[in-house]
Amino acid sequence: MQFAVNILVLASIYALIASGYVLIYRVSRVLNLAHGELMMFGAYLLVTTAAGLSSSPVVAILLALAMSLMVGGLVYLFLMRRMTGEMALAAVLTTVALGILLRGLILMFWSASPQHPRDTLGWENPVLMLPGDARISLFAALLVASTILVYAGLFAFLRFSRWGMRMRAAGQNPLLAAQRGINLHAVFALAWALSTFTGAIAGMLIALDSGLDSTMVMIGLKAFPAALVGGLDSLLGALIGALIIAAAEVGVIKYVDPLLADVIPFAVLVVMLVIRPWGLFGTREELDRV
Amino acid sequence: MTAEPLLVVEKLEVVYQRAITAIQGVSLKVYPNQIVALLGTNGAGKTTTLRAISGFLGLDDARVTEGTVTYRGIHLENREPYEVTRHGLSLVPERDKVFPNLTVAENLAVVPGRRGRSNRRMLEQVYHFFPGLKDLRRREAGLLSGGERQMLAVAAGLMCDPEMLLIDELSLGLSPVAVQSLTASLVAIRNELKISILLVEQSAVVALEIADMGYVLENGRVVLDGDAQRLLNHSDVQEFYLGHTGGDRRSYRDVKQYRRNRRWYG
Numbered sequence: 333m334q335f336a337v338n339i340l341v342l343a344s345i346y347a348l349i350a351s352g353y354v355l356i357y358r359v360s361r362v363l364n365l366a367h368g369e370l371m372m373f374g375a376y377l378l379v380t381t382a383a384g385l386s387s388s389p390v391v392a393i394l395l396a397l398a399m400s401l402m403v404g405g406l407v408y409l410f411l412m413r414r415m416t417g418e419m420a421l422a423a424v425l426t427t428v429a430l431g432i433l434l435r436g437l438i439l440m441f442w443s444a445s446p447q448h449p450r451d452t453l454g455w456e457n458p459v460l461m462l463p464g465d466a467r468i469s470l471f472a473a474l475l476v477a478s479t480i481l482v483y484a485g486l487f488a489f490l491r492f493s494r495w496g497m498r499m500r501a502a503g504q505n506p507l508l509a510a511q512r513g514i515n516l517h518a519v520f521a522l523a524w525a526l527s528t529f530t531g532a533i534a535g536m537l538i539a540l541d542s543g544l545d546s547t548m549v550m551i552g553l554k555a556f557p558a559a560l561v562g563g564l565d566s567l568l569g570a571l572i573g574a575l576i577i578a579a580a581e582v583g584v585i586k587y588v589d590p591l592l593a594d595v596i597p598f599a600v601l602v603v604m605l606v607i608r609p610w611g612l613f614g615t616r617e618e619l620d621r622v
Numbered sequence: 623m624t625a626e627p628l629l630v631v632e633k634l635e636v637v638y639q640r641a642i643t644a645i646q647g648v649s650l651k652v653y654p655n656q657i658v659a660l661l662g663t664n665g666a667g668k669t670t671t672l673r674a675i676s677g678f679l680g681l682d683d684a685r686v687t688e689g690t691v692t693y694r695g696i697h698l699e700n701r702e703p704y705e706v707t708r709h710g711l712s713l714v715p716e717r718d719k720v721f722p723n724l725t726v727a728e729n730l731a732v733v734p735g736r737r738g739r740s741n742r743r744m745l746e747q748v749y750h751f752f753p754g755l756k757d758l759r760r761r762e763a764g765l766l767s768g769g770e771r772q773m774l775a776v777a778a779g780l781m782c783d784p785e786m787l788l789i790d791e792l793s794l795g796l797s798p799v800a801v802q803s804l805t806a807s808l809v810a811i812r813n814e815l816k817i818s819i820l821l822v823e824q825s826a827v828v829a830l831e832i833a834d835m836g837y838v839l840e841n842g843r844v845v846l847d848g849d850a851q852r853l854l855n856h857s858d859v860q861e862f863y864l865g866h867t868g869g870d871r872r873s874y875r876d877v878k879q880y881r882r883n884r885r886w887y888g
Contacts, residue, residue, distance in 0.1 A: 494731055494732065494741075497724065497728045498732045500723065500728075501724060501728075501732045504721045504722065505718055507678075508715070508718060508719070508721065509721075510702070510703045510704045510707075511676070511678070511703040511712075511713055511715070512707065512732065512733045512734075512781075513704055513707040513708060513712075513734050513736065513782050514704070514733070515734070516704070
């Protein structure tokens with residue numbers, strides 16, 4: 333039972349982060365390789381707001397979330413916007429540079445020492461007992477719940493809201509979308525904002541659960557195979573991909589060797605790329621671009 | 623015609639990849655509340671003219687090198703597509719004209735309104751002209767037949783709340799029944815909404831039947847223009863676009879060349 337809970341928690345983390353990769357890729361066909369850093373940046377924003385507003389933790393979290401939403405939008409407006417219409421490769425390389433830049437910024441402002449925003453906010457992280465003698469920490473449980481909420485929200489947004497439909501339309505045929513009068517820059521900025529927002533939720537909850545330092549980037553990077561295995565332009569795929577990667581990782585930790593944990597997601601990724609490069613639920617025509 | 627023309631294309635020249643001249647000195651005018659047909663065979667430059675007006679050229683590495691496109695006095699050469707749409711011109715492209723993975727209703731809903739009109743009101747208007755779409759609104763656009771797809775494309779163009787519709791190849795690949803229903807809708811749209819339509823067509827009959835004015839393009843130049851009825855009865859149009867032969871017929875090429883020479887030099 334504990335085994336299943338571990339998979340569920342890890343899958344939630346990966347799924348939450350992977351949704352960010354999918355959002356941006358689906359709308360603009362750009363792989364955001366700075367997603368891990370942006371997620372970490374959100375967590376560090378919480379470190380700062382928590383220090384300033386330790387008496388009202390909820391406000392601190394909401395403020396940090398709002399700021400990360402803005403950060404995502406600003407990254408698009410000031411950086412990625414210039415890349416629209418350019419080669420996808422140029423845009424992807426820009427995100428790599430952005431990631432390195434963010435890592436440097438984080439070291440400069442927050443130092444490399446581990447941070448514990450939960451202690452700053454004065455919160456406990458009690459262990460909850462589940463049936464079958466399994467345990468889960470409070471913030472890990474919140475992570476699972478957040479993932480469910482975020483996915484339900486994203487599905488509803490893309491399906492029913494006008495801007496969600498515009499995001500789908502722009503992803504399918506940006507030219508036609510522009511011709512119909514849809515402001516593509518607004519759509520792309522929204523995708524970046526939402527992507528950074530969901531990433532920041534993951535980053536903050538992980539930080540609240542177990543603290544953070546600059547190695548959090550690795551978690552962001554390991555969520556990337558989850559998005560790719562599922563198919564980069566499918567949210568459902570990201571969810572399933574996250575489950576597969578998490579199950580493989582937890583299984584190997586338990587039955588083989590815990591040292592292999594960081595390798596497994598990429599091993600699964602390589603296998604997937606050989607068998608089905610466009611992922612489980614991805615669109616096949618993307619083949620030439622992967 | 624007493625009113626000022628809505629759209630004026632003056633001596634337009636478009637060059638692809640800095641080397642290939644696709645159209646040369648094309649001039650045309652569209653007046654308010656008018657349906658204008660732009661005719662010609664494959665490669666005559668019809669689509670290029672339409673793309674130059676609607677701002678799609680930059681994507682094909684083509685540019686307007688000479689001449690002007692003005693709409694209500696505003697210059698539109700080498701603009702972005704969404705700017706052109708915002709000014710009130712809406713293009714229905716020849717290919718990839720709908721979002722295949724979106725339903726019919728979603729295809730119509732993604733279009734932002736212009737001039738502050740509510741989406742709901744525009745939708746009612748669109749279903750009024752294309753009642754068939756209302757029954758299909760939950761269907762994915764990729765599953766529609768050619769005629770239904772063209773209907774949806776025109777409807778989506780109408781959702782942009784345009785003053786002028788630019789339609790590329792209305793009848794291409796469609797059954798005669800579907801074409802008839804579409805042209806009837808276009809006439810109704812023109813009559814009720816008072817908007818102008820620039821119609822690019824290979825089929826002269828289809829276009830000239832509903833058009834007020836017509837322009838015939840050949841090799842990137844306008845070779846004939848005038849009142850639609852006059853064009854329909856013009857011997858050249860009769861011979862080459864309607865297939866009516868009269869008298870001793872030489873090969874298509876010879877006749878074409880001869881007539882062109884006569885027109886240009888004589």
